[in-house]
Amino acid sequence: MNYSGQIENFFPTLRILDSQGHVVNDQKNPEMTNDQLRELMRRMVYTRIWDQRALSLNRQGRLGFYAPVAGQEASMVASEFAMDKKDWLLPSYRDIPQLVWHGLPLYKAFLYSRGHFEGGQYPKELNAVMPQIIIGAQCTQTAGVALGLKKRGKSQVAFCYFGDGATSQGDFYEAMNFAGVYKAPAIFICQNNRFAISVPVEKQTAAETLAQKAAAAGINGIRVDGMDPLAVYAAAKEARDHALAGKGPTLIETLTYRYGPHTMAGDDPTRYRTEELTGEWEKKDPLIRFRLYLEQLGLWSHDDEEQAAEQAKADVAKALKQADGVPKQKVTDLLGNMYEKPTQNIKEQLKEYSTREGDQR
Amino acid sequence: MTQLTMIQAITDAMRTELRSDENVLVFGEDVAKNGGVFRATEGLYDEFGEERVFDTPLAESGIGGLALGLALQNYRPVMEIQFFGFVFEAMDSVASQLARLRYRSGGVYHAPVTIRSPFGGGVKTPELHADNLEGLFAQCPGLKVVIPSNPYDAKGLLIAAIRDNDPVVFLEHMKLYRSFREEVPEEAYKIEIGKAKIARAGKDLSIITYGAMVRTALKAADQLKKESIDCEVIDLRTISPLDTDTITASIKKTNHAVVVQEAQKQAGIGAQIIAEINDRALLYLEAPVGRVTAPDSVFPFAAAEDVWLPNEKDIVNKVKETMNF
Numbered sequence: 202m203n204y205s206g207q208i209e210n211f212f213p214t215l216r217i218l219d220s221q222g223h224v225v226n227d228q229k230n231p232e233m234t235n236d237q238l239r240e241l242m243r244r245m246v247y248t249r250i251w252d253q254r255a256l257s258l259n260r261q262g263r264l265g266f267y268a269p270v271a272g273q274e275a276s277m278v279a280s281e282f283a284m285d286k287k288d289w290l291l292p293s294y295r296d297i298p299q300l301v302w303h304g305l306p307l308y309k310a311f312l313y314s315r316g317h318f319e320g321g322q323y324p325k326e327l328n329a330v331m332p333q334i335i336i337g338a339q340c341t342q343t344a345g346v347a348l349g350l351k352k353r354g355k356s357q358v359a360f361c362y363f364g365d366g367a368t369s370q371g372d373f374y375e376a377m378n379f380a381g382v383y384k385a386p387a388i389f390i391c392q393n394n395r396f397a398i399s400v401p402v403e404k405q406t407a408a409e410t411l412a413q414k415a416a417a418a419g420i421n422g423i424r425v426d427g428m429d430p431l432a433v434y435a436a437a438k439e440a441r442d443h444a445l446a447g448k449g450p451t452l453i454e455t456l457t458y459r460y461g462p463h464t465m466a467g468d469d470p471t472r473y474r475t476e477e478l479t480g481e482w483e484k485k486d487p488l489i490r491f492r493l494y495l496e497q498l499g500l501w502s503h504d505d506e507e508q509a510a511e512q513a514k515a516d517v518a519k520a521l522k523q524a525d526g527v528p529k530q531k532v533t534d535l536l537g538n539m540y541e542k543p544t545q546n547i548k549e550q551l552k553e554y555s556t557r558e559g560d561q562r
Numbered sequence: 563m564t565q566l567t568m569i570q571a572i573t574d575a576m577r578t579e580l581r582s583d584e585n586v587l588v589f590g591e592d593v594a595k596n597g598g599v600f601r602a603t604e605g606l607y608d609e610f611g612e613e614r615v616f617d618t619p620l621a622e623s624g625i626g627g628l629a630l631g632l633a634l635q636n637y638r639p640v641m642e643i644q645f646f647g648f649v650f651e652a653m654d655s656v657a658s659q660l661a662r663l664r665y666r667s668g669g670v671y672h673a674p675v676t677i678r679s680p681f682g683g684g685v686k687t688p689e690l691h692a693d694n695l696e697g698l699f700a701q702c703p704g705l706k707v708v709i710p711s712n713p714y715d716a717k718g719l720l721i722a723a724i725r726d727n728d729p730v731v732f733l734e735h736m737k738l739y740r741s742f743r744e745e746v747p748e749e750a751y752k753i754e755i756g757k758a759k760i761a762r763a764g765k766d767l768s769i770i771t772y773g774a775m776v777r778t779a780l781k782a783a784d785q786l787k788k789e790s791i792d793c794e795v796i797d798l799r800t801i802s803p804l805d806t807d808t809i810t811a812s813i814k815k816t817n818h819a820v821v822v823q824e825a826q827k828q829a830g831i832g833a834q835i836i837a838e839i840n841d842r843a844l845l846y847l848e849a850p851v852g853r854v855t856a857p858d859s860v861f862p863f864a865a866a867e868d869v870w871l872p873n874e875k876d877i878v879n880k881v882k883e884t885m886n887f
Contacts, residue, residue, distance in 0.1 A: 289634070322668035330634065331666050335654055341624045342659070345631015352613065353635060372654075375624030382619055538669045539703050541727040544756065544803035 208409040211416075212424045214456060217431040220485045222493025231435040239500055241282050241430055243509045245274040245488050248298045250513035251307075255314075259465040263521065265315045268295040269461030272428075275487030276392045276455040278302060279430035280360070283437035289346045289359040290329040291339040295392075295459075296362040303329055307520035308527075317530050318538065328357075337363060337370030340389060344376045347385035347450070358386040358444045360437075366397025368411050377418035377452060386444035388437065389452045392427060398463045399473035415452035427455030428485040431494075458482035532557075565743040571713035572602050572678075572734060575720035576640060578750045580610050583638060586724060588615045590625060590642030590678075599644055600680055600739060622648050626655025626677075630663065633673045640724055646681035646733060647690040647861075660729040661704030675729045676720070682735035682774055682824060683856075683871050686864035692736065693861045694825030696773075699731045700802035700834070706730045706755055707802040711776035713744040715799055718753030726755060735774040758805035760812070764794035767818035767881055770809055770835055772798040775822045775872065782877035791885055801831045806838050813843045820852035820880050824872060827855040849887030852880040 217226045224230055233241075252271050258264040270277060273295070281299040284290065290303050297310050304327040313320030313332065321331045330346075333339035343361035350357045367373050368391060380387040391411050395402050408414065415422025421443060425432045433455055440451035460479060462468035470479070495501035532554040536547050543551060566574065579586045588606055590598075594617040597604035607615045618625050622643055629639040643649050649656065656677060663673040683692045700707045708723055708730055710716035716734070723730035761776055762783055769779045776797045783793040794812050798805065813819050819839060821832040836851045854872045862870040 318665075318668045321666050322670050325670075330671075335658055338627065338654055338659055341627020341655065342631040342634075343627075344624065345628040346634050347631070348628065349632045349635025349637055352637075359631075371621070372623055372627065375619070375621040376627065378619050378621070379624045379628055534668075535665065538665045540664070540706075541672065545806055546803060 208413050212410045212412040212422060214424045214426055215432045215436055216426040216429050217435060218429045218490050218494055220428070220490050222490045222497060224494070229432070229435055231431060231438055233434070235498075235500055238495060238498070239505070241279060241434070242491055242495055242501055243505070244278045244282070244302055245430065245491065246506060246509040247513040248274050248278055249488060250510045251517055254514065254517045256461070256465065258521065264311060266294070266464065266466065267314050268464045269459060270295060270298055272458045272460040272482060272486070273392060273394060274298070275430040275433050275491070276427035276457040277362075279433040280390055280437040280453070280455070283434055283441055284360055285357065287328060287357045288441075289350070289357065291343045291346065291359060291361045292329070292332050293336075293339060293363050293367070294332040294334055295364070296332060299360075299362060300329055300332070303327065305329065307516055308523035311520055311524040312527060315524070317527065318534055319527055337367040337372035337376075339363065340367065340376030341372050341379065343387050343389065344379040344383070344385055347380055347387035347444075348383045351383065351385050356445055358388055358441050360388045360390065362390050362392065364397060365391060365393040365395065365402045365405055365411060366400065367391065368414055369405050374414070374418065377415060377420055377450065380450040381418045381420040384447060384449040387450040388440045388444060389450060390437070391452065391454045392457055393454050394457050394459045396459075396463075396474060398468065401473070410454060412452060412454040420449055421451040422454070423451060424454045424456065427457030428482075428487045428490070430487055430491050563745045563747055566713050566746040567740045567743050568710065568713045568716045568734070569600060569602055569739040571717040571746045572720055573604055573606070574746065575717040575724070576603065576606060577609065579640075579721060579724045580606060580614055582750065585636060585638045586614070586640060587632060587637050588640045588642070589618050589628070591618060591620055591644045593617060593642050598642065600736070602642070602678070602734070622651035623655050626652040626660060629675045629677075630655065630659050630673055633663070633675055634671060638674045638724060640676045640678060643677060643679040645687070645691040646679040646695055647693040649679065649695060656705070656729070656731070657699070657702045661702045664728065665704060672727050673729045674727045676723045676726075677729065677731045679731070679733055680736045680739070681733045682737060683861065683867050684737040684774065686867060687736070689861075689863060694823070694856070696731075696733055696801055697825055697830045700831060704729065705802065706800065707733065708755055708800050709733045709735070709773040710799065711735075711738065711761075711773055711797050713746050715753055715759070715797075717746055718751050719755065719799060721750055722752040722755050725752065730755065733773070737774050738777075753799065756800045756803045756805055758799055758808040759797045760794060760808070761797040762793065762795040764792040764816065766792045766816055767820060767885060768794045768796060768809070768812040768816045769820050769822060769877065769881065770796045770798065771822035772801055772831070773824060775824050778872070778874050779822055779877055782874045782881065785874065785878055786881055791881060793881060804835065804838060806842060809835065809838065810842045813839060814846045817846055817848045818884050819847070820854060820877065820884055822854040822872060822877055824856060826858045827853070828858050830855060849884045852884040854880045
């Protein structure tokens, strides 16, 4: 069978708000209170400002590894908005906003960026795993977390985030396949920002959509406008309800874009994409369209915007100070976290390093 | 007490733990109704059902990821890699993910996962089934690597591995599965991970080995005894972490040592043992430490196994060479 040209019929792109903030699909418009709408907007503005601050802190050498998020706020923040506090989150390295909105203290995110082990010490009440570096590895782990939640009979789901590049990995297929077989409550969110570092999605796969990859695993697949917070939220909410009803996992492809480089470690996007393309995507900006929508409803003002931005700046400054106050990392801290009880060699090395000059770095 | 083969002792250990701890789960390819391709999980599905003992899709990396996720939900997964030669498919999930969970989370999370797998040569499997990859895992910080040499140890070590709060690679030598029976207590008992056993006491030379080579070394020691060389045989039982205290104490007594491994020579456990001896007991040695290993080819095709694997004669010769240095 030749599917060419027909895939779009099976996986149409869900859009609720157009780029001017007009509702184009009222039927799918999710039920949200005014407070929820305002809070979602506040979080996106806050995230944008914090991202800008993070870039500048990185350039000053005050932060380490950082993957910019501007452009992906709807895809990240609006999907996390559909999570319950008790749901599990398995993010990739770019998905720091979801972690923070799920409950990770901002200073911990900064410590992670700096490569300090306390950045991985999550509070007990936070159901999340540290950002995954190996592309797609969090997907199979999500199948396990979700199966565990199901076995425990809990009304919780597991949210997993990754990019378009991850859909080429075996782990991505294995995860959907495992979760599908076990009907585990997993939500796989593929943020298709069109480039895996530099490789365009067209060179990642011959498939017309990434959402269609769900079909092979026998699970639900849905494609959404990732610049539309209402569409992202609606899809994530629906996927969550579906999973909680025992109907199994969903793959959500969000069509989005990162305005900045892959990471702050020397990536130059002008080598692999045009400014015109970036300009086109900036016109679809999630903050602009959601702001226009909320203004029409009388739910958002210039003051609200200012307040959210100022709060972000103040929180970043406070978190930075808190991160600066954390004791320097020692080799003994690392050795001490290898096993529950240190082995003979580690015991000896703990002794050696605890007396070694310059252990604190 | 009943007489059990090693594979029966392994099944018995899993049954014991499935009964005593509801968080223990057993899963892998063909482990449920089929009872595993070697029958290591025989009867467990019938007794504990699909909730506790279940098949996975055929994907080793997925099995490793599943184990990590289940560990995060406070389960105690016992995952099977059907043949250890397939473990490269799960290398990331074992070496980068399970082994590092405690470290990456600064001790907040841990992975009490047992990775069971048949390994080793001498049973004429198709290629990439038999292999001696234990050294790769001994090099991964965060993992423990346990290799029993007999039914009694297999049960006690597997129970210890399942109860351990860190990931343990538990390697079951295929040749030992059904080669002999031994008295194995019916009740649960643990053998401490990281502790070697003196399988045979002797005063002239220490043979340090593990897995199937323990039996081979014991036979060599019997042979050597007839020639008035009294060998001590150390069964490491755990190759990571190494029991350096037992090794050192033995060498201080015998002043001679030969390390024996079934694996290829390059960067093996034998090399690590020699390095530890160098650090801890060099001046007690009267001769360089001898080393018996397989040669550095890829693990051989079935028809070449008998000439490739180290044997009793190799050990006897190396011991004599060391004694006559």
